[in-house]
Amino acid sequence: MKISFIGTFPPRECGIGTFTKNLFDAMLAAPGADGPNQGIVVAINDHEQRYDYPKEVKLTIRQEEQADYLEAANFINISGADVCILEHEFGIFGGQNGIYILPLLYRLKIPLIVTLHTVLKNPSYNERAVLTEICKIAQSVVVMSQTAVDMLVAEYSVPEHKIAQIAHGVPDIQFDQLLAKKEFKLSSKHVLLTFGFIGRNKGIETVLKALPAVVSKYPNLVYIVLGKTHPNVIRHSGEEYRIYLMGLVKKLGIEKHVIFLNEFIDQSELFKYLSASDIYITPYTNEAQITSGTLSYAIGAGSAVISTPYWHAAELLSEGRGRLFPFNDEQALSEVFLDLLDNPQVMRDLRKNAYDYGREITWPKIGEKYAQLASKIVAEQPDEWVEKEMILDLLALPPFLLDHVQRLTDDTGIIQHAKYGIPNLKEGYCLDDNARALLMVLMTYKRNKHPLALKLSPTYLSYINYMQNPDGAFRNFLSFNRNFLDEVGSEDSFGRAIWSLGYLLGNAPNDAYYQTGREIFFDAAPNFVKLQSIRSIANTIVGICHYMKSNPSDEGMKEILRQLANRLVADYEINSTADWHWFESLLAYDNAFLPLALLHAAEFLNDEKVEKIAFESMDFLSGITLRNGYLSVVGNEKWYNKDGENSMFAQQPLDALAMVLMFHQAFQLTKDQAYIRQLYTCFMWFLGENDLRISLYDFETKGCCDGLESYGVNRNQGAESTLAYLISHLSVLEAFEEVSNLEASVV
Structure with missing residues (x-):
């Protein structure tokens, strides 16, 4: 049996390193089922320190270099190792509370045993999330005391059958x-x-x-x-x-x-x-x-x-x-x-x-126990390691709850930012978030007639109305004491307002809401063709298409839709090349909204070019963001220039939402259920299927964290991120109903 060890290692002066060295020696000396055991070590370096490691150390990881962890996963997978043993202590791995170890572990294609050197009774949010995910990935979790066993079961919901209690080894050395x-x-x-x-x-x-x-x-x-x-x-x-x-x-x-x-x-x-x-x-x-x-x-x-x-x-x-x-x-x-x-x-x-x-x-006896556990774990695995496969299971989703939205909302609108799960009143309100909030509560009410959703709807709609200027454009920002903070808001905020208003006109819960929304929408309409921002155009297209679902005979609006779609087509034709099928020379933010808009436009325009570019750009974006089997959206840290490198951080919930909506619309156009699986893959970004393998959804506050940063999760839970999660969740529920109805009609 060949064993790969991950941990600190001598000559680094570290107690975990001494443990790893002793365990390495003891397991290689223990009897093997098919001959002598073999081992390799992946050693963790600290703060740019370099060490003169012995020959068993085949690779090193710089503690704070995320790329090193991914390289280590690839190295272990092709090393011929049968099993991996991780020595876990929060302080030795990079990122917030050692979160960088998660992407490595998730990419392993061999069984994992983890030895926990620390189990906290009252962990922080991130500590609990990191340790819980490690225990989910591992085939066996080793601790050194019964107290640790009890805590893992009670505090971290680790199945007891997965836990092995093996004492801390001691050298077999004696002096008089x-x-x-x-x-x-x-x-x-x-x-x-x-x-x-x-x-x-x-x-x-x-x-x-x-x-x-x-x-x-x-x-x-x-x-x-x-x-x-x-x-x-x-x-x-x-x-x-x-x-x-x-x-x-x-x-x-x-x-x-x-x-x-x-x-x-x-x-x-x-x-x-x-x-x-x-x-x-x-x-x-x-x-x-x-x-x-x-x-x-x-x-x-x-x-x-x-x-x-x-x-x-x-x-x-x-x-x-x-x-x-x-x-x-x-x-x-x-x-x-x-x-x-x-x-x-x-x-x-x-x-x-x-x-x-x-x-x-003594270490010889402890090494033998580890070797027996490793042999058992390896024997239980199939000959062919099965890639972790996404399962479409609605029962695995958290309950859909509006707790955090209610916490962020007062009688003016939804507060745009939060300190962790607490509204940050200093930052006031913005049109973007109140537009998204209106969309979310309308979707919620349409789905299950949720009384709180209906109650919150006029708050967000009245905010949008209050921020509209006489020329139909909108202001964006409002202070907590209701002072305007700008004369004219961004085109992006304009587009998001039209998106939500268009949805309202197609799904109004009553006539009062419909008439109010209609006035605001058509007061804004003269500005549609003046838009310059490509994402504002995309949001406006989606809003128009929602409106046209209930007003298909509005030829004037259909012509505006055609003009705006052609603007996106023109940008695509200018910037796309044989290996770059995109609307700009870079992938920036909210990327999936661009193909999403053309997918919506294709429903009404009967234009082959619009539809072709919609799917072509969607496939191009998917090839970049889903190539590892999970969603890795382009990070806002540096974005992704055509001739540059993809930025991994800071990943935003808004981008995950756009991916969910894009695949939902692709399914509605084609009825191809492969898009539902991709939709679900993108949604699971919120719940831990991401580059850091950690959930952004906070099961305590019922909010969503603001993004994935290089150090870990941004724990603030503002309106944008929480609304992105909730709209995505609603889209998943809606898509699964559509699939069920489609299958029923076939039967």
């Missing part, structure tokens, strides 16, 4: 205590030890405060703090914590009893220090630590261990393998120290119990 003490010139000392990366959450100050009461009785006692300051702490705070500890030592008058060793040492040397110590302490400041390698090492070395009751310690030190004391309680710690030092036999019993258990978790 007397000889170790002699080598370190500590023969006459009672030695206390803490080791590992130093940071505020380690609680070392609690030990220091406990020492005065102990050294007054045992003046030959020395406390060794062995370890460097954590690299992340160094980057953000320097040596502030170490300096604080050294100052505290001086203040307490215990300089002769405390030794700081600012080193990162190898395992053999570490176990020599553990053997030399009488008592090992992990005084962490809170319970939220699911795994501690340092604690496991101390148990493996047969140390007498004292710890605060964080999750891993509470389990590992049960059954007489150690002693616990309350968090941040130096008085209780002093009492435990004195009790053990006063009773050497009690200390010997603790050491024996720890040593006996440590024999059960």
Whole structure:
């Protein structure tokens, strides 16, 4: 069996790297079903650091380089590996909360086992989303304690059968205590030890405060703090914590009893220090630590261990393998120290119990357990790895809810921006969003006569009416205190208003709404042929076509439709080439609206050229954005120039909406159900089928995040993004009804 490992790796100084190296060696030494196991390592570099890796490291990933993760997925897939093992810790992967690892994992074509070194009980939105998605992708999830198992089931909804509990391994290294003490010139000392990366959450100050009461009785006692300051702490705070500890030592008058060793040492040397110590302490400041390698090492070395009751310690030190004391309680710690030092036999019993258990978790035994799990996972997979296939399943969609729209709407209109899920009143209102909001509630009411949709409709319609100028054009922006912020809005906002008004005229819930919408629409109509913006023309075309569905005999409006469609055709003929079938020399924003507009126009114009260009441009855009089997819209960061590269970030919900609408209209024209599958693929962009493999829909607020950025998800949930999601959701529901009706008519 050939195994691919992803994680940090020595010589990078990192606890996860040490774990990965030990697991790599142990699994390759474990018996293989078909001969010796083989392994390769993909190592994670940090902050542009470079390391002189050993030969087993075949590829490196720069932590913050998204492209490196995608390259690694391709490398692993062609490496001949049978299974991949990921060592997961939030801080070692790039993007917000390590989100860059998700695209890599999703692209793997071999089974995945993930070892979780951290499981948070109260994760942030992004932490929960990232970890939940990793657990969905993995065939097996390994944790090191029963507490972690319980948390994954209760907090992250991971099926229990998918979880394997395998203890943290320890090196099979032993030293004689007397000889170790002699080598370190500590023969006459009672030695206390803490080791590992130093940071505020380690609680070392609690030990220091406990020492005065102990050294007054045992003046030959020395406390060794062995370890460097954590690299992340160094980057953000320097040596502030170490300096604080050294100052505290001086203040307490215990300089002769405390030794700081600012080193990162190898395992053999570490176990020599553990053997030399009488008592090992992990005084962490809170319970939220699911795994501690340092604690496991101390148990493996047969140390007498004292710890605060964080999750891993509470389990590992049960059954007489150690002693616990309350968090941040130096008085209780002093009492435990004195009790053990006063009773050497009690200390010997603790050491024996720890040593006996440590024999059960040596790396050879842990490596064998991982190897058995990997063999089982590989055996359960089909000979041909099945590509992840999109399934058309409405039951998999979240409920359609207007909670966040209601939260954003007041008696003026819909607030355009939000701080996370909270309306940002400072930004006021805009025509674009109120037009989209009107469209959404009309679609909602048409579908299920939702009373809230009907209630909200006049608010958005009255905003559009209020923003119309005497010449029929519109202002766009309005402050929260209802002051106009522009004289004339953008042509894009004009087009979106016409889109929603046209839909209203074809789907009005009552005559009052129809008559109001008709007045606004026709007051604006003289401006239709004056438009210059290609996207404003496209939006206006769609609005006109919605109007004409209920007014097909309006020849004057049909002629305006023809003029506007010909404008798009002309732009296409100017810019398209043999390998660039598009209306401009770049793909920018809201791209799919351009072919969408011609697909609508083709319904009414009976023009072969319009229809040909509509499908040709649609296929061209689809070839770029759907080539990986999921939607990857052109990012607004740099867009996609004809002779340049496609920009991956910042991807906007508006673009996903346009893709959904485009395929919906293509289906309505052709009745080809392949377009429904593509529609659904595009909609699933909102729910995690995207480049970062994470949902933009917030299941708590019922809003939609504002986009995919290079660092992760933009957690703000403004009106544009939420309305884009809701209109897309409604389009999916409508399309599936149309498919069902089509199939029923065939039967």
